Amino acid sequence: MSRVVLFSSNSGALIVLLLALSLFGCDQQDSDSLRLTGWISSPVEETLTRSFIDTFERRHPGLPVHYEPITANYMDKLLLMLATGTAPDVVMLEAFWIPLLVDYDVLLPLDDFVAQDPGFFPEDFEPALLDAFRFNGKLYGLPKDYSTLVLYFNPAMFAKAGLAGAPRTWDEFAEYARRLTRDTDGDGIVDQYGYCHAEAFEYSLPFVWQNRGEYFDAQGRAAFDEPAFVKALSFLQRMKTDGVAVMPSDVGAAWNMDAFGRGRVAMAISGLWAANFMKETYARTPYRVAPLPAGKQAASIAFVAGYAIPKATRHPDKAWQVLRYLTGPEGGRIWEKSGIGLPARRSVTRDLELERDPLKRVFLRSLDHARVWQFRVNQRVLDETQSALQAIFLTGAAIQPTLADLKRRLERGRLLQADSRSRESQNRSEASR
Amino acid sequence: MPNSRRSGTTERYREAVSAYFFLLPSLVVLSLFVFGPLVFILAVAFFDWNLFRPEQHFLGAANFVELAGDELFFTALRNTAVYALGVVPIQTLLALLLALAVNQNIPARGFFRAAFYIPAITSSVVTSIIFLWIYSKPGLLNYVLSWFGIVGPDWIGSPKYALGAIMALNVWSTSGYFMVAFLAGLQAIPVSLYEAARIDGASSWGRFRHVTVPGLKPTLFFVVTLGIIGTFQVFDQIYMMSAGGPVNATTTLSYFIYISAFRYFRFGYAAAAAVVLFAIILLVTRVQQKIARPEAP
Numbered sequence: 001m002s003r004v005v006l007f008s009s010n011s012g013a014l015i016v017l018l019l020a021l022s023l024f025g026c027d028q029q030d031s032d033s034l035r036l037t038g039w040i041s042s043p044v045e046e047t048l049t050r051s052f053i054d055t056f057e058r059r060h061p062g063l064p065v066h067y068e069p070i071t072a073n074y075m076d077k078l079l080l081m082l083a084t085g086t087a088p089d090v091v092m093l094e095a096f097w098i099p100l101l102v103d104y105d106v107l108l109p110l111d112d113f114v115a116q117d118p119g120f121f122p123e124d125f126e127p128a129l130l131d132a133f134r135f136n137g138k139l140y141g142l143p144k145d146y147s148t149l150v151l152y153f154n155p156a157m158f159a160k161a162g163l164a165g166a167p168r169t170w171d172e173f174a175e176y177a178r179r180l181t182r183d184t185d186g187d188g189i190v191d192q193y194g195y196c197h198a199e200a201f202e203y204s205l206p207f208v209w210q211n212r213g214e215y216f217d218a219q220g221r222a223a224f225d226e227p228a229f230v231k232a233l234s235f236l237q238r239m240k241t242d243g244v245a246v247m248p249s250d251v252g253a254a255w256n257m258d259a260f261g262r263g264r265v266a267m268a269i270s271g272l273w274a275a276n277f278m279k280e281t282y283a284r285t286p287y288r289v290a291p292l293p294a295g296k297q298a299a300s301i302a303f304v305a306g307y308a309i310p311k312a313t314r315h316p317d318k319a320w321q322v323l324r325y326l327t328g329p330e331g332g333r334i335w336e337k338s339g340i341g342l343p344a345r346r347s348v349t350r351d352l353e354l355e356r357d358p359l360k361r362v363f364l365r366s367l368d369h370a371r372v373w374q375f376r377v378n379q380r381v382l383d384e385t386q387s388a389l390q391a392i393f394l395t396g397a398a399i400q401p402t403l404a405d406l407k408r409r410l411e412r413g414r415l416l417q418a419d420s421r422s423r424e425s426q427n428r429s430e431a432s433r
Numbered sequence: 434m435p436n437s438r439r440s441g442t443t444e445r446y447r448e449a450v451s452a453y454f455f456l457l458p459s460l461v462v463l464s465l466f467v468f469g470p471l472v473f474i475l476a477v478a479f480f481d482w483n484l485f486r487p488e489q490h491f492l493g494a495a496n497f498v499e500l501a502g503d504e505l506f507f508t509a510l511r512n513t514a515v516y517a518l519g520v521v522p523i524q525t526l527l528a529l530l531l532a533l534a535v536n537q538n539i540p541a542r543g544f545f546r547a548a549f550y551i552p553a554i555t556s557s558v559v560t561s562i563i564f565l566w567i568y569s570k571p572g573l574l575n576y577v578l579s580w581f582g583i584v585g586p587d588w589i590g591s592p593k594y595a596l597g598a599i600m601a602l603n604v605w606s607t608s609g610y611f612m613v614a615f616l617a618g619l620q621a622i623p624v625s626l627y628e629a630a631r632i633d634g635a636s637s638w639g640r641f642r643h644v645t646v647p648g649l650k651p652t653l654f655f656v657v658t659l660g661i662i663g664t665f666q667v668f669d670q671i672y673m674m675s676a677g678g679p680v681n682a683t684t685t686l687s688y689f690i691y692i693s694a695f696r697y698f699r700f701g702y703a704a705a706a707a708v709v710l711f712a713i714i715l716l717v718t719r720v721q722q723k724i725a726r727p728e729a730p
Contacts, residue, residue: 076695083484083698104485104698249590252570380697384505390679395592409504 033064034318038092039074042276044338052334056325063318082106085312089319090326093141095132095304099376107140108309113320114139120324124345132304132372141308142327145341147271148300148366149206150289152257152278157192157266166290170210170235173267173293177244180266195245196265197236198256199393201386202301202373203269207232209371210295215385216377222410224385225403232295233399237392247393261285271303272363273340289362300370305341342367381415474704482701489701496705506706508681509689512596516685517664519600520607525656527608529649532615546616553610561673564602565589568674589675592682599670599683607663611656618652619645658718665714686710 036053040046046069053065068088070077075097081087082101093101101107114122122130125143133141153166161180167173177194184192197203208215213228223229239245246265253259260268261282268274269292278287292300307326309319325331332348335341342363343349354360375382388406391397478497481490500506535546552560567573568588575585588598622645630640668687671677677684677692686706694703 079698080484080695104483106485247590249570249587252587378697383692383696387678387680390592394590394679413499413503 033066034090034315034322035066035068035088036090036322037068037070037078037088040069040071041273042338042340044276045340048334048338052326052331055330055334056322059325060321063321065322082310082312085310087310087312089313089315090307090309090322092144093306093308095129095141095143095306095372096374098133098135098140098308098374100379101308102135102138102140106311108311108313108316108319109138109140110142110309110320110323111139113324117320117324120328121347124329124347126344126346126367128302128367128370128372129304129306129344132374133306133308141306142323143304143306143344144327144331145335145338145344146302146304146367147273147341148302148363148370149203149269149271149292150300150362150366151267151292152260152270152274152287152289153267154260154263154265154286155288156286157263161266166288167267167293169293170295174235174239174242174244177239177267178242181244190243191264193244193246193251193265195239195267196248196251196253196256196259197240197245197393198269199247199386199390201382201389202303203256204233204236204389205373206269206292206299206301207236207295209299209301210292210297211235212296216375220376222407225400225407230399230403233389233392233403235295237396237399240393241396249394260287272342272360275359276339289359291362291366298369300366302367302370302372304344304372304374306344378415380413381410384410384415474707477701477704478708479705480701481699482704483698484700485698492701496702497709499702500705500709505681505684506689509684509686512682512684513665513667513686515596516600516603516667517661519597520603520664521657521660524604524608524611524660525653527604528611528656529615531608531612532619535612536616536619546613549609549612551609552606553613555606557606557669558673560602560606561670564598564670565674568598590679592678592680595675595679595682599667599674602670603664603667607660611660614652614656615649618649622648654721657721661717661721662714665710665717686713 036049038045038049049067049069053067057064078087078091078093082091082104083106087106098107114120122142126146129143129146130139133139133143151166157180158164158176161176161182163176163179167176173195180192180194181190182192183190205215208229211228211232213226213230213232214223215229217223236245240247246259248254248256248259251259251262251264253262253264256265256268257270257274257277258281259265260270261278263285275287275289278285291298307323309316309323313319327344329345329347329351332343332345333352336343336348336352336354342354342360343352349355349364354364384406388402391402392399479492479494481492481495483489531549535542535549539545569575570585570587570590572588574588578585586594588594626644626648627640630644635643666687667685668691671683671685671688672691675683677688687710690703690706690710693706694700
């Protein structure tokens with residue numbers, strides 16, 4: 001009996017100990033090395049980051065960098081890490097998240113570092129990209145690379161339809177799409193469509209801006225129920241109801257460039273990453289790129305990626321050393337090799353002569369009329385907007401009523417305030433009433 | 434005599450001590466990860482709880498008031514109700530039929546029993562991905578439908594069919610599990626009852642109606658209760674396959690709780706929704722207990 005008691009207490013203690021160890025083990029890190037994280041959108045990105053760290057460590061012998069990539073659900077994990085103060089010292093970030101994270105007060109302002117670093121040359125960055133990381137007058141991150149959206153088109157299909165170049169206006173766009181919609185094997189079923197539209201909001205926004213419409217106006221008021229916004233969506237929806245445009249799922253594709261690569265559509269809109277995708281997956285499908293067709297004005301959207309330093313870091317100075325290298329001219333040249341983004345620094349663009357690259361210069365020039373994918377609204381507002389777009393493009397819902405209903409829902413949920421703080425204070429005052 | 438009694442109490446005392454030692458690890462783990470959070474969530478529901486702030490604000494019932502005006506919450510409630518009402522009866526009936534079938538003396542009985550059970554022990558992430566392929570526009574299901582000249586939709590991409598498609602997956606994956614429960618219930622019914630019924634001249638339907646069904650009552654209660662709880666908590670398939678979309682067609686209550694907490698970082702609001710879910714499950718189980726009180730066979 002006593003043996004059993006002894007045994008059980010031991011095993012109990014052992015299990016508790018193991019549990020404790022496993023719990024604390026999670027928090028155990030090499031306190032000397034600096035932690036860096038990022039998402040991995042293609043294998044080449046990981047290889048480049050590792051080679052980048054090697055170069056960095058050779059130059060800075062006392063500054064080992066520990067790379068901890070997050071392979072899936074990047075923002076889910078990063079947000080939790082930021083909230084609990086366990087995020088790495090340098091984090092990759094899409095500019096999209098800056099308003100939210102500044103609102104949550106988890107990022108370190110970088111202005112002092114930049115000011116005290118004469119060799120960094122922040123004026124070398126494309127101004128629009130740097131601005132994307134600035135909020136309330138302070139800088140919370142630095143851009144690494146970006147991509148604009150452009151029009152991919154299949155020159156072989158264009159030639160067969162007797163079309164020489166890419167459409168330049170909405171009218172040409174719709175007309176070309178009509179001429180490119182064909183039954184190629186004569187069985188009475190259309191198997192090649194003019195255009196594949198992606199249902200994500202980012203892909204409709206350029207059309208809204210081209211039509212001088214706004215999602216939220218300069219005063220932060222919802223403008224998505226106004227005629228300019230509605231008409232842009234009507235234009236896209238009409239192409240679909242006319243049978244000259246499809247959604248990716250209509251032709252069994254995973255996303256719009258998958259449909260394009262399979263030769264089911266002649267035109268699709270995407271970023272520079274799609275060129276990489278075409279090379280890796282559909283090398284035999286010919287493609288060319290052109291600026292997006294213009295409406296009342298030319299417009300595109302830019303996705304900007306960069307790096308930031310969480311406020312909770314214990315090594316802000318060391319983190320800056322890594323950050324300045326990652327976003328410096330040398331880092332920029334390394335990133336450019338990945339082929340998924342364009343360098344954020346003008347000097348790198350110049351040195352690499354990207355203006356002469358027939359593919360990349362289209363993305364480059366689109367930046368002149370592009371706006372950054374970033375809104376100062378609640379995530380829930382964007383998700384509700386996305387649902388409304390799904391209703392419009394997937395079920396053919398009438399646009400004006402759908403958007404009016406969206407506005408009513410958001411107003412009813414009082415979701416249209418710019419940031420969480422004003423919303424929270426309102427909640428509190430209501431609770432105390 | 435008194436001596437031996439005293440030694441008896443010491444013995445019992447020592448036994449209790451050693452029993453608690455054995456239980457300690459599980460008790461620690463359970464209270465740390467199950468009971469603790471369970472009680473804690475009741476507190477969080479009354480706060481504006483944001484991980485990004487050091488201090489949390491007490492809101493009173495404001496989270497519940499806001500839930501009452503949140504259309505997405507009601508969409509989630511409706512989807513969850515449709516889900517439970519659709520899945521539970523079908524999966525229960527199917528499980529019962531499967532159990533009756535593999536309880537017969539059919540050839541390769543072991544094979545069928547294992548085959549029906551495999552979906553239950555396969556990771557839900559894996560089955561979700563497989564069904565994404567089956568349900569896709571050029572997928573297996575539409576291929577089969579094309580034999581009959583039917584052009585199938587993109588099942589998960591369509592607001593009309595997405596929820597039903599995921600419900601079908603759920604029926605498929607859990608029926609085998611509940612089949613085993615029914616099988617155990619069937620085998621617990623004494624053969625003598627069937628013999629007595631046969632001697633009394635009961636037909637096979639009569640034997641099923643008056644011996645099998647009453648004998649399975651406790652199992653039925655177990656299966657329906659677990660089925661209801663399971664369907665109210667459906668999450669992994671939704672997260673993997675449709676992310677609540679399209680047009681919120683597959684946003685269920687547990688998915689709503691998840692996005693409120695981990696996407697919108699409103700832990701208090703999510704906790705309030707979780708408390709509502711808890712209350713619903715409690716109520717439904719109570720009602721069901723009243724209707725079908727479990728009895729010993």
